Amino acid sequence: xxxxxxxxxxxxxxxxxxLSGIATVIFVIxxxxxxxxxxxxxxxxxxxxxxxxxxxWFPLSGRFEIFPLIIGxxxxxxxxVVIAVPLGIAVAVYIAEIASPRVKELLKPAxxxxxxxxxxxxxxxxxxxxxxxxxxxxxxxxxxxAFTGSLMLAFMSLPTIISIxxxxxxxxxxxxxxxxxxxxxxxxxxxxxxxxxxxxxxxxAAVMLGIGRVIGETMAVLMVTGNAAVIPHSIFQPxxxxxxxxxxxxGETVQYSPHYFALFAIGLVLFVIAxxxxxxxxxxxxxxxxxx
Amino acid sequence: xxxxxxxxIAFAFLKASAMLVILPTFFIVFFIVIRGAxxxxxxxxxxxxxxxxxxxxxxxxxxxxxxxIAGTILFSVPLGVLAAIYxxxxxxxxxxxxxxxxxxxxxxxxxxxxxxxxxxxxxxxMLKFGxxxxxxxxxxxxxxxxxxxxxxxxxxxxVxxxxxxxxxxxxxxxxxxxxFVVLPNAFSGIITxxxxxxxxxxxxxxxxxxxxxxxxxxxxxxxxxxQAMALPYHLYIISTQVxxxxxxxxxxxxxxxxxxVLGLNLAAAIIRYRFRRHIHW
Numbered sequence: 001x002x003x004x005x006x007x008x009x010x011x012x013x014x015x016x017x018x019l020s021g022i023a024t025v026i027f028v029i030x031x032x033x034x035x036x037x038x039x040x041x042x043x044x045x046x047x048x049x050x051x052x053x054x055x056x057w058f059p060l061s062g063r064f065e066i067f068p069l070i071i072g073x074x075x076x077x078x079x080x081v082v083i084a085v086p087l088g089i090a091v092a093v094y095i096a097e098i099a100s101p102r103v104k105e106l107l108k109p110a111x112x113x114x115x116x117x118x119x120x121x122x123x124x125x126x127x128x129x130x131x132x133x134x135x136x137x138x139x140x141x142x143x144x145x146a147f148t149g150s151l152m153l154a155f156m157s158l159p160t161i162i163s164i165x166x167x168x169x170x171x172x173x174x175x176x177x178x179x180x181x182x183x184x185x186x187x188x189x190x191x192x193x194x195x196x197x198x199x200x201x202x203x204x205a206a207v208m209l210g211i212g213r214v215i216g217e218t219m220a221v222l223m224v225t226g227n228a229a230v231i232p233h234s235i236f237q238p239x240x241x242x243x244x245x246x247x248x249x250x251g252e253t254v255q256y257s258p259h260y261f262a263l264f265a266i267g268l269v270l271f272v273i274a275x276x277x278x279x280x281x282x283x284x285x286x287x288x289x290x291x292x
Numbered sequence: 293x294x295x296x297x298x299x300x301i302a303f304a305f306l307k308a309s310a311m312l313v314i315l316p317t318f319f320i321v322f323f324i325v326i327r328g329a330x331x332x333x334x335x336x337x338x339x340x341x342x343x344x345x346x347x348x349x350x351x352x353x354x355x356x357x358x359x360x361i362a363g364t365i366l367f368s369v370p371l372g373v374l375a376a377i378y379x380x381x382x383x384x385x386x387x388x389x390x391x392x393x394x395x396x397x398x399x400x401x402x403x404x405x406x407x408x409x410x411x412x413x414x415x416x417x418m419l420k421f422g423x424x425x426x427x428x429x430x431x432x433x434x435x436x437x438x439x440x441x442x443x444x445x446x447x448x449x450x451v452x453x454x455x456x457x458x459x460x461x462x463x464x465x466x467x468x469x470x471x472f473v474v475l476p477n478a479f480s481g482i483i484t485x486x487x488x489x490x491x492x493x494x495x496x497x498x499x500x501x502x503x504x505x506x507x508x509x510x511x512x513x514x515x516x517x518x519q520a521m522a523l524p525y526h527l528y529i530i531s532t533q534v535x536x537x538x539x540x541x542x543x544x545x546x547x548x549x550x551x552x553v554l555g556l557n558l559a560a561a562i563i564r565y566r567f568r569r570h571i572h573w
Contacts, residue, residue, distance in 0.1 A: 006465060013467045017382055020374035024395040024441070027434055031402065034413045090309035098303055099310070107310060109561070114317040116557040117550070118495030119404075120524045124531050124546050125320055128539075158313055188299035209401070216403025218498040219524075223532060243405045243498070250409070250502050255417065267409040271402060278401040282394065 032271060039265035045258045051265065057229040057240075059249065064262035066269070068231045072146065072239035073215060076225060079150025079235055080157060080214045085207055087154070088161030089196075092206075095162070096169040097191050115159035123223035126152040131224055138236060144226035146239040152220045161210040168202020169195060201284045208281035212274055218243040242266050321550070328547025331540035337548070341508060345534045350545055355512055356425075356520030357494055357552065360504065363429025363516070364436060364493040369486060371433075372440030379441070380448035381470050400438035404498040407435045411503040426516040428504025435499055436489040443488060447481025448474060480567040484560045491556035495549065497524040507533075523549040 042051060046064055054065025095107050126148060134151075135143030172195050180190040196203070226238025227248065246263050253259040335349060342348035375392075383389045411431030421427045451474050459469040475482075497505075505525035513520045527545045530537040 010465050010467050014382055017374050017378035020371050021378040021383065021392045022388075023371055024375060024399060024437065025391055027437070028395045028398050030414065031406070031410045034410055035406070038409075038413050087309050087312060090306050091313050094306040094310045098306060107314065110314045110317055112557070112561070113321065113554065114313070116491060116495075116553055117317075117320065118497070118524055118553055120495070120497040120528050121320075121324070121546055121550060124527055124542070125323070127531055128542070129323070155316065162313070186295050186299045188302045189295065192302070212401050216401070216405070218403065218405040219528060223528070243403060246405050246409060247498055247501055250412065264409060264413070267406050271406050274401045274403055274406070275398055278398050279394075282397055 035264055035268040035271055039261060039268040041256075042258060042261035042265045045261075051262075052269075055231060057245070059253075059259045059262065062258060064258065064265075066242065066245075066262075066266060068229050069240055069242045069245050069266070070269075071231050072225070072229075073241040073243070075146045075232060075235060075239055076149040076153060076221060076241055077211060077214045079147060080153035081207075081211060083150060083154035084157045084161055084210060084214075088158050088206070088210065089165055089203060091158070092162045092165035092169055092203075093191060093196065096166045097187075097195065111159050111162050114155070115163075119156060119217060119219040120223075122152050122156055123220035126220060126224035140236055142226060142238060144224055144238055145236050146225055146232060147235045149221045149225035149239070149241075150235065152224055153214045153217055156217060156220060157210040157213045160213050161206045164206035164209060165199070165203045168199040168206065171202065172198045205281040205284040208277050208284065212277040212281070215277070216243060216270060216274055218247050222247050242270055246270075321554075324543060324546050324550055327539070328543040328545075328550075331544025332547055336541070336544055340510075345508070345530050345537055345541070347538070347541075350523065350526060350541075350548060352509055352512055353521040353523045353526040353545070354548065356504075356506075357523045357549075359425050359513065359520055360428055360432060360500070360522055361490050361493050363425055364432040365486060365490060367430055367433035368436050368440055368489065372437050372485075372489075373444050373482060375437075376441045376444030376448060377470060377475075380445045381466070381474065396438045396441055399434070400442075404435065404496055405501075407431055407499040408501050408503060410434075411499060416503055422517060423502065423504055423506075423519050424517045425504055425513055425520050428500045428520070428522075429516075431499045431503045432493045432496060435496065436492050439492060440485050440489050443485025444478070444482050447478040447485065450481060451477045480563055484564050484567075487556050487560040487563070491553050491560070494556065495524055495553045497528055500525060523552070 042064060045062070046054075050065055052065075052070070053067050054063070055067050056063040056065045057068055091107075091111075095104055095111075099107060127144075130151060131143030131148050133143070134140065134145065134148050176194050176198055177190055180194045181187070185193070221241045222244040225241065225244065227240045227244060228238040229240040229245065232239050246266050249259070250263050253263065337349060337354065338351050339349035340351055379389070379392065383392075408431065411427055411434075415421045415427035415430050416423055421430075455473050455477060456469050459473040460466070464472070500522055504520055505522050506519040507529060509519065509521055523545065527542070527549055530545060531542050
C-alpha cells in the first residue's frame with residue numbers, strides 16, 4: 001500500500017517537473033501568439049508590402065511604413081558587426097591560446113563585467129561621453145548618429161562573441177595543435193590555420209548570437225542614435241531603429257489603435273528575426289545549446 | 293616576411309585587441325565611480341526627487357528596483373529550478389526535450405523590448421493587472437527564466453553520478469535522491485544562478501518601460517498593483533527627458549545602479565569561487 005502511494009507521488013512529481021519544462025515552450029508560443037494577435041490587425045490599414053517597404057513612418061498621420069526603421073536597424077547592426085566580430089574573435093583567440101593563466105584571470109572577469117553593465121548605463125555613457133566626442137572629432141552637426149550607436153552596440157555584443165568563441169576554441173582537441181607544431185608550424189600558423197578553422201562552427205554561432213544581441217538592443221540605441229525615422233545617406237547621420245521606435249512610442253499610443261497594432265507588428269518582425277538568428281546559431285552548434 | 297616576425301606582429305595585434313576591450317570597460321566603471329561618488333550622499337539615497345527631478349534623491353527608485361528584484365525571483369525561481377531538475381534528472385532524449393531546449397535558447401534571444409511588448413499586452417491589458425509591480429515582475433521573471441534554467445542545470449549536472457547511484461542503491465526513490473542528495477549538493481551553484489538573475493532584473497529597462505515604471509511618484513508603492521519607480525528607468529529619464537538635470541544626480545544614479553548590478557555579479561562570482569575551492573568530490 002505504502003509502496004503504491006510512493007509510486008503515485010513519484011509519478012505526480014515527475015509530471016510536475018515536466019510541466020515546468022513545457023512552460024518554456026508555452027511562453028515562446030504565448031509571446032508569438034500575442035505579437036500575432038496584436039500586430040496582424042495593422043494589415044487592415046496597410047498592406048504587408050507597404051508596411052515593410054514603404055518609406056513613410058508618420059504614425060500621427062496614419063502612415064505606418066517601417067522601411068526606414070529596418071534600414072536604421074541594419075545600418076547600426078552592420079557597423080557594430082564590422083567592429084565587434086574581428087575584435088571579439090581576436091580577443092577570444094588571445095584569451096584561449098596566448099594569454100598566461102594570470103592574464104587570463106584578469107581578462108575573463110573584465111569581459112564578464114562588461115556583459116553585466118546594464119544597457120541603459122552604456123547608453124548614458126554614449127550620450128554624455130561618446131556622442132560629444134564623435135561630434136567634435138568628426139566635425140558633425142550632431143554626435144547622435146548611427147555610427148555612435150554602432151560603437152556602443154559593438155561594445156555590448158563583445159562579451160557574447162568573446163565568451164562563446166573562446167569556449168569553441170578551447171574545445172579544439174590538444175592533439176590538433178601538437179600535430180601542427182610537430183610539423184614545424186609556428187604557434188601563429190597553428191592558431192590561424194588549424195585551431196580557428198576547427199572552431200569555425202562555434203565561432204559562427206558566437207557571431208550569430210552577437211548579431212542577435214545587437215539587433216534586439218533597445219536602450220542604448222534609443223539614447224544615442226538621434227531617433228530620426230528617415231532613410232540615412234551615411235552612417236554618420238541620425239537613424240531610428242525598430243527597437244527604439246517601439247520603446248519611444250508605445251507609451252503614448254492609444255490602445256488597439258492602428259499605431260498600437262503597428263508597434264506590435266514591429267515586435268513581431270523583431271521576434272521573427274531573433275528566432276531565425278537563434279535557429280542558425282543553434283544549427284551551427286550542431287544541436288548543442290549555449291545560452292547566456 | 294619571416295614567419296616568426298609575422299607571429300610577433302599577429303600576437304601584438306591580438307594583445308592590442310584585448311586592451312581595446314578591457315580599457316574602455318575599465319574606463320566606464322572608473323568614470324562612473326569618480327563622477328558619481330560626489331553625488332552619492334546618504335541624503336541622495338534616502339530622499340525623494342524634488343523640483344521636477346532637478347534636486348532631491350532617488351530613494352523611491354531604489355525601493356522600486358528592490359521590489360522588482362524580489363518579485364522577479366519569487367515568480368521565476370520555482371519554475372526555473374523545477375524545469376532545470378526535469379532537464380537534468382528526468383528528461384529522456386526525444387522531440388519534447390529538443391523542443392524545450394530550442395524554446396529556452398529562443399527565450400534567451402528574444403529582444404528585451406519584445407518582452408516589454410509581451411508583458412504590456414498580456415499582463416497589463418489582457419489580465420488587467422495594469423502597469424504595476426506585479427506586471428513588471430512577471431515580465432522580468434520570464435526574461436530571466438532561461439538564465440536560471442541553464443545555471444541550475446549546470447549546477448545539477450556537476451553533482452557526480454556516483455552520488456545518485458549510491459542513493460538509489462540504498463533504496464531511495466528517484467525524487468528522494470533528487471531532493472535529498474542532488475539538490476543539496478547543487479545548492480551553491482543554484483544560488484549563484486539566482487543572484488545573477490537578480491542582477492539582470494535590476495538592470496533591465498526596456499521590459500519595464502510600459503509594464504511598471506513610473507516617471508515620478510509622490511509616495512512609495514503600497515501594493516503589488518501599484519506602479520513603481522526604478523533605477524534604470526530613472527537614469528533614462530534624467531539623462532534624456534529632464535532638461536538641465538544636474539550632472540551630479542545623473543552620475544549618482546548611474547553609480548547606484550552600477551553598484552547594485554555589479555555587486556550582485558561580484559557576489560555570484562565569490563560564491564562560485566569559494567564553492568570551487570571547498571569542493572570535496
